[in-house]
Amino acid sequence: MPEGHTLHRAARLQRRRFAGHQLQVDSPQGRFTDGAALLDGRVLEGVEAVGKHLFYRWEDAITVHVHLGLFGKFRTFTRDAPEPTQGTRLRWWGEPGTLHLSGPTACDVMESDAEEQLLLRLGPDPLAVRPGDEQRLQSAFARRRIPVAQLLLDQAVVSGIGNVYRAEFCFLVGVDPFTPANEVPPEMVRDIWRLAIDHMRVGERIGRIVTVDPTEVGVRLHREISSRERLYVYKRQGLGCRRCGSAIRHALLANRTVWWCPTCQR
DNA sequence: GCTGCATGATGAA
DNA sequence: TCATCCTGCAGCA
Numbered sequence: 001m002p003e004g005h006t007l008h009r010a011a012r013l014q015r016r017r018f019a020g021h022q023l024q025v026d027s028p029q030g031r032f033t034d035g036a037a038l039l040d041g042r043v044l045e046g047v048e049a050v051g052k053h054l055f056y057r058w059e060d061a062i063t064v065h066v067h068l069g070l071f072g073k074f075r076t077f078t079r080d081a082p083e084p085t086q087g088t089r090l091r092w093w094g095e096p097g098t099l100h101l102s103g104p105t106a107c108d109v110m111e112s113d114a115e116e117q118l119l120l121r122l123g124p125d126p127l128a129v130r131p132g133d134e135q136r137l138q139s140a141f142a143r144r145r146i147p148v149a150q151l152l153l154d155q156a157v158v159s160g161i162g163n164v165y166r167a168e169f170c171f172l173v174g175v176d177p178f179t180p181a182n183e184v185p186p187e188m189v190r191d192i193w194r195l196a197i198d199h200m201r202v203g204e205r206i207g208r209i210v211t212v213d214p215t216e217v218g219v220r221l222h223r224e225i226s227s228r229e230r231l232y233v234y235k236r237q238g239l240g241c242r243r244c245g246s247a248i249r250h251a252l253l254a255n256r257t258v259w260w261c262p263t264c265q266r
Numbered sequence: 267g268c269t270g271c272a273t274g275a276t277g278a279a
Numbered sequence: 280t281c282a283t284c285c286t287g288c289a290g291c292a
Contacts, residue, residue, distance in 0.1 A: 003273050052274075070274045071286040087286055103286040105274065155275085162273045209273075234273085255280080256274090 002068040004052055004160020005203030008127045010074055011049035012204070014099065017076070018044050023094040028084040029102075035109045036090065038062060044092075051122045051159025055115065063115060066090075069105025076100075122159040126196035127204060134193045141181045141189045148184050149177030149258045152192070161196060164234045165203075167259045168211040169195050171232045176265045177258045212242065233259040 025039040039058055046057040056064040066072075081098035084091050090101040101107065110118075123140065124133035140157045141148075151157055152166040161169070170177045173191045175184060202222050203209050210222040210230040217229045232242055237250040237259060246263040 006273080068274080069285055070272060071284095072274090073286080085286090089285095105276090105285060153274090164273050 002052060002070075002072060003162030003165055003200075003203070003209065004049070004125065004127055005200045005209065006207075007049040007052050007054055007068070007160070008200075008204045009207055011047045011054055014074075014076075015047040017096050018092075018094070018099065019046055020044075021094045021096055023092040025090070025092040028088040028091055029086065032089050032107050035064065035107070038109060039064070039092070050119060050128065051125050051155055052162070053118065053122070055110075063110050063112070065106055065108050065110035065115065065118070066101065066104050067106035069103070071103035072105065073102050074099060075102075121156050123155060123157045124193075125159045126193070126200045127160055129197060134190060137193050138186055138189050141184055141186075144181040146181055147178045147253060148175055148181050150254045151181040153254075153256065158193075158196070160200065163256050163258075164209050164231070165196065165200065165211075167234045168199070168209070168232055170258075171261060171265060172199075172211065174265055177253065177260050216242070233261060235259065 020043065022041065022043045024041065025036045027033045027036040039062065042059040042062070044056060044058055048055045048057070052067060054066040056066065058064065077098045079097065081093065084100050085102060087102040088100045089104055089107050092099050124130065124136050137158055141151065144151055149166050149170055152161050152169065153163065167177070169192050172195050173188050175188060199211055206223045208230070210225050211232060212225055212230055214220055214222055214225055217225055219225055233248050236248040239248055240246065241248055241261040241264060244261065244263045246261055248259055249262055250257055250259045
């Protein structure tokens with residue numbers, strides 16, 4: 001379930017759990033055998049997330065880059081870890097427990113120049129805000145004519161937003177997802193950026209995407225919202241909009257499905 | 267058991 | 280714009 005919040009959360013939890021420990025490493029699937037052999041017996045020093053990318057800092061300045069893609073998953077076990085599945089690309093274990101990684105798009109030892117190249121093509125990350133980020137987003141919007149919902153999936157424009165958040169953010173600011181990016185007013189771009197910061201931070205904390213305002217469904221905390229009530233538009237085609245009752249619509253945009261409320265989003 | 271689908275991204279055309 | 284790669288699981292026979 002990997003949008004940016006998932007990766008930042010994984011980085012935080014894995015860092016807390018495994019950093020500073022010597023680990024044994026292998027690749028049950030066999031597709032990361034050389035990398036695993038290089039890491040085996042070394043200390044994991046840190047874990048960092050940027051957008052949807054993870055960087056593992058190992059002893060002796062070795063960095064491993066992981067990108068979960070659509071299917072990648074981590075499983076961690078305190079003890080009594082099960083046998084790894086066929087698809088377990090990377091496994092490590094040590095005193096704090098065991099971690100299995102399956103299905104990643106990327107899992108590679110990465111040299112520092114390659115990492116630099118990668119970071120250069122990532123846009124601002126709402127979960128790692130730096131000065132000037134909103135301005136960078138503003139100019140990306142002003143320069144591009146592609147639909148706003150498509151722009152929001154471009155990791156060079158903003159990193160970490162995925163198909164759920166992009167649909168929800170468009171709903172929250174009330175913009176039709178097909179609106180050309182350069183026709184979105186700057187105040188609305190600013191609101192998208194601020195919403196991304198707030199909502200993805202919530203997602204990072206509670207481990208799932210919740211964009212519905214808790215008070216709107218009669219609870220106090222995001223984590224108390226039921227999974228059926230947590231989103232406004234994503235995968236809700238045909239159901240009534242939570243705000244106005246109109247039927248939520250969906251369509252394919254650049255090969256990804258986007259959902260929206262035809263009344264609330266103009 | 268099989269099919270289709272999924273919160274992603276890339277490279278060829 | 281399209282095919283392709285990654286894996287697991289729900290939904291269906």
